[in-house]
Amino acid sequence: xxxxxxxxxxxxxxxxxxxxxxxxxxxxxxxxxxxxxxxxxxxxxxxxxxxxxxxxxxxxxxxxxxxxxxxxxxxxxxxxxxxxxxxxxxxxxxxxxxxxxxxxxxxxxxxxxxxxxxxxxxxxxxxxxxxxxxxxxxxxxxxxxxxxxxxxxxxxxxxxxxxxxxxxxxxxxxxxxxxxxxxxxxxxxxxxxxxxxxxxxxxxxxxxxxxxxxxxxxxxxxxxxxxxxxxxxxxxxxxxxxxxxxxxxxxxxxxxxxxxxxxxxxxxxxxxxxxxxxxxxxxxxxxxxxxxxxxxxxxxxxxxxxxxxxxxxxxxxxxxxxxxxxxxxxxxxxxxxxxxxxxxxxxxxxxxxxxxxxxxxxxxxxxxxxxxxxxxxxxxxxxxxxxxxxxxxxxxxxxxxxxxxxxxxxxxxxxxxxxxxxxxxxxxxxxxxxxxxxxxxxxxxxxxxxxxxxxxxxxxxxxxxxxxxxxxxxxxxxxxxxxxxxxxxxxxxxxxxxxxxxxxxxxxxxxxxxxxxxxxxxxxxxxxxxxxxxxxxxxxxxxxxxxxxxxxxxxxxxxxxx
Amino acid sequence: xxxxxxxxxxxxxxxxxxxxxxxxxxxxxxxxxxxxxxxxxxxxxxxxxxxxxxxxxxxxxxxxxxxxxxxxxxxxxxxxxxxxxxxxxxxxxxxxxxxxxxxxxxxxxxxxxxxxxxxxxxxxxxxxxxxxxxxxxxxxxxxxxxxxxxxxxxxxxxxxxxxxxxxxxxxxxxxxxxxxxxxxxxxxxxxxxxxxxxxxxxxxxxxxxxxxxxxxxxxxxxxxxxxxxxxxxxxxxxx
Numbered sequence: 156x157x158x159x160x161x162x163x164x165x166x167x168x169x170x171x172x173x174x175x176x177x178x179x180x181x182x183x184x185x186x187x188x189x190x191x192x193x194x195x196x197x198x199x200x201x202x203x204x205x206x207x208x209x210x211x212x213x214x215x216x217x218x219x220x221x222x223x224x225x226x227x228x229x230x231x232x233x234x235x236x237x238x239x240x241x242x243x244x245x246x247x248x249x250x251x252x253x254x255x256x257x258x259x260x261x262x263x264x265x266x267x268x269x270x271x272x273x274x275x276x277x278x279x280x281x282x283x284x285x286x287x288x289x290x291x292x293x294x295x296x297x298x299x300x301x302x303x304x305x306x307x308x309x310x311x312x313x314x315x316x317x318x319x320x321x322x323x324x325x326x327x328x329x330x331x332x333x334x335x336x337x338x339x340x341x342x343x344x345x346x347x348x349x350x351x352x353x354x355x356x357x358x359x360x361x362x363x364x365x366x367x368x369x370x371x372x373x374x375x376x377x378x379x380x381x382x383x384x385x386x387x388x389x390x391x392x393x394x395x396x397x398x399x400x401x402x403x404x405x406x407x408x409x410x411x412x413x414x415x416x417x418x419x420x421x422x423x424x425x426x427x428x429x430x431x432x433x434x435x436x437x438x439x440x441x442x443x444x445x446x447x448x449x450x451x452x453x454x455x456x457x458x459x460x461x462x463x464x465x466x467x468x469x470x471x472x473x474x475x476x477x478x479x480x481x482x483x484x485x486x487x488x489x490x491x492x493x494x495x496x497x498x499x500x501x502x503x504x505x506x507x508x509x510x511x512x513x514x515x516x517x518x519x520x521x522x523x524x525x526x527x528x529x530x531x532x533x534x535x536x537x538x539x540x541x542x543x544x545x546x547x548x549x550x551x552x553x554x555x556x557x558x559x560x561x562x563x564x565x566x567x568x569x570x571x572x573x574x575x576x577x578x579x580x581x582x583x584x585x586x587x588x589x590x591x592x593x594x595x596x597x598x599x600x601x602x603x604x605x606x607x608x609x610x611x612x613x614x615x616x617x618x619x620x621x622x623x624x625x626x627x628x629x630x631x632x633x634x635x636x637x638x639x640x641x642x643x644x645x646x647x648x649x650x651x652x653x654x655x656x657x658x659x660x661x662x663x664x665x666x667x668x669x670x671x672x673x674x675x676x677x678x679x680x681x682x683x684x685x686x687x688x689x690x691x692x693x694x695x696x697x698x699x700x701x702x703x704x705x706x707x708x709x710x711x712x713x714x715x716x717x
Numbered sequence: 718x719x720x721x722x723x724x725x726x727x728x729x730x731x732x733x734x735x736x737x738x739x740x741x742x743x744x745x746x747x748x749x750x751x752x753x754x755x756x757x758x759x760x761x762x763x764x765x766x767x768x769x770x771x772x773x774x775x776x777x778x779x780x781x782x783x784x785x786x787x788x789x790x791x792x793x794x795x796x797x798x799x800x801x802x803x804x805x806x807x808x809x810x811x812x813x814x815x816x817x818x819x820x821x822x823x824x825x826x827x828x829x830x831x832x833x834x835x836x837x838x839x840x841x842x843x844x845x846x847x848x849x850x851x852x853x854x855x856x857x858x859x860x861x862x863x864x865x866x867x868x869x870x871x872x873x874x875x876x877x878x879x880x881x882x883x884x885x886x887x888x889x890x891x892x893x894x895x896x897x898x899x900x901x902x903x904x905x906x907x908x909x910x911x912x913x914x915x916x917x918x919x920x921x922x923x924x925x926x927x928x929x930x931x932x933x934x935x936x937x938x939x940x941x942x943x944x945x946x947x948x949x950x951x952x953x954x955x956x
Contacts, residue, residue: 197773198767199768201772202768202773250842252845252897253832253897255832257855257856259852260849263846264846264849288772289859297831297832299829299831300829360767361768361769477771481789588760590756633761635812638763641755644760
């Protein structure tokens with residue numbers, strides 16, 4: 156089947172839905188399709204908890220938000236993009252307010268803000284500790300009021316059609332029927348989120364397997380800065396469920412087995428509210444040096460909220476309390492929450508400029524799937540939902556303008572080819588996709604974790620190449636058409652292997668420590684050699700790397716202390 | 718401890734039960750058990766899941782007869798050696814535990830579940846004032862994750878296909894009760910209509926099964942009160 160639209164957006168999370176709305180605001184004459192493998196409100200953006208950063212009040216400034224972001228990024232962010240981003244952000248908060256988002260309020264009814272790690276002003280707007288959930292529902296509901304946005308829920312993207320340097324559409328499996336569909340489009344926007352399920356211990360939803368990144372990469376679009384992966388300090392053990400940074404923003408402490416607030420050794424000025432890379436490394440050091448607490452699931456650090464009191468916890472951190480009770484049997488009002496650093500955010504992504512344009516004509520990317528880059532080597536908390544809103548809008552507007560100018564629909568015969576490729580996966584093989592994924596997760600958790608070194612990463616690269624070989628012989632036993640998640644799982648594992656290879660080789664090549672990429676064998680930042688973005692291009696024999704200068708406007712790199 | 722998962726299957730033509738032995742540990746959830754089956758016994762088992770933290774609404778299924786989120790149900794808390802897992806009632810089954818949700822979302826859409834303002838200020842939005850007590854007047858009802866548990870036990874939804882159902886009614890009330898909303902009339906017409914709030918039988922099972930404690934039955938009750946006033950007003954204005 157062929158479906159034709161002016162604009163096709165892949166991914167229905169915060170960035171994708173914001174893009175759809177923005178495009179529709181440009182023109183109600185455009186036909187806009189939003190295609191995603193889950194229903195929109197099942198997206199991973201609902202898991203964002205703590206808040207969204209914006210300059211809203213006197214005392215704060217765009218320059219201050221930009222500086223915090225650039226310093227947090229360990230100077231790998233493009234500063235023109237960061238300056239643009241912080242200026243656009245306040246309006247997005249107000250739009251969501253006008254569209255019904257239940258922002259938490261001050262006593263006089265204004266939008267409230269809370270402190271967050273690495274921000275030097277209390278600028279994180281929030282809706283209790285369910286910020287992402289409420290933002291997603293608000294955008295989804297608003298989206299329903301636009302007649303020219305059509306949803307294609309539960310369509311799994313398999314490929315991107317790029318011919319002669321121009322995007323022509325994409326192919327997807329309609330899960331309900333198993334049919335392969337060609338979406339023809341003047342413009343495609345990829346907003347499929349990050350790649351967090353590369354790791355085993357992770358905050359990410361099961362669905363976040365980097366599909367959009369892998370599909371774009373295989374079609375020739377470069378991925379940028381993929382070696383930078385954020386580890387959030389506080390993942391609940393053993394599940395990895397996110398315990399928001401707002402726990403510390405609201406005044407929570409981190410303690411080791413001696414009961415010490417050990418952050419005073421590592422970041423005496425910011426303490427628990429230092430940026431995530433700093434806090435995660437400090438916690439991991441405490442654990443490695445034997446000052447973690449013991450549990451059947453291994454050592455952990457105590458996230459202590461008991462001094463905040465029941466009332467404040469119920470008002471500001473209700474989801475955290477509920478989740479800690481349900482998933483760890485711990486009531487944070489009574490006792491500390493057992494946590495450990497956890498894979499949380501993909502700083503890298505599809506290479507775009509600050510207008511969300513990729514090197515391919517008509518192809519845009521936004522949100523976590525994209526790397527603009529405003530997060531550089533380490534994202535600040537509450538800048539990710541913000542990025543989705545600002546750059547979702549930019550992508551939608553740019554895409555709409557491009558689509559309005561383009562008078563023709565590109566045509567392609569790609570559908571038959573893709574049907575053949577997908578059908579060839581139904582076979583009896585020796586290898587299990589489930590086993591390959593488990594081995595991939597183990598090697599990523601072991602060798603590309605918070606502290607990295609040459610030997611470990613080389614080991615990981617070897618392992619990933621071995622897994623890619625074995626994947627060629629993978630078995631998809633379920634040959635039925637309807638809702639075949641055996642097939643989609645196998646496709647996801649294929650995507651993840653390609654991405655893991657880019658992460659691991661990119662990390663191995665970068666011989667310095669910057670932001671979240673920390674090497675015990677090269678523990679210093681090296682601006683002379685490495686103040687540059689990594690670009691990875693697909694080839695049959697593995698990724699080919701190039702590098703790109705970082706844009707600096709106002710802030711020269713300085714030593715980063717907190 | 719080994720437990721048996723007895724899973725209701727459907728392959729598009731026939732229904733049957735499959736049994737699987739799950740090595741359950743303390744803290745292991747039913748969703749983890751389902752993944753265990755997929756990874757170790759039978760890759761063809763189909764179910765929906767994503768966030769595994771009770772916020773995305775994907776994994777509502779019937780466990781030992783009761784609709785719950787598989788991700789937040791611990792196996793050992795069920796205190797049974799055989800655990801029966803079935804798709805939600807009142808939804809057509811596509812495959813195994815995966816059910817057709819398009820109709821459910823269409824019903825949600827029917828109540829205009831978005832903030833309606835007389836003046837839409839897209840380019841120049843402004844901060845609207847909402848006091849905490851105004852926020853809490855509707856906040857609880859904004860916590861619905863659209864998992865379908867309420868709809869699956871609703872006797873009115875099972876007997877009348879056109880009843881919009883408890884989740885949609887809750888969504889309507891959530892916006893009607895929002896101090897920023899100016900769409901009362903538009904939405905009330907739908908709520909009072911033939912498919913709306915007067916179809917509810919007041920079984921209140923929806924509130925009992927809601928995993929987020931949203932209390933759809935209470936929303937329906939509040940809507941009925943408003944809807945009675947709205948109809949009276951309309952009646953008198955006409956005269």
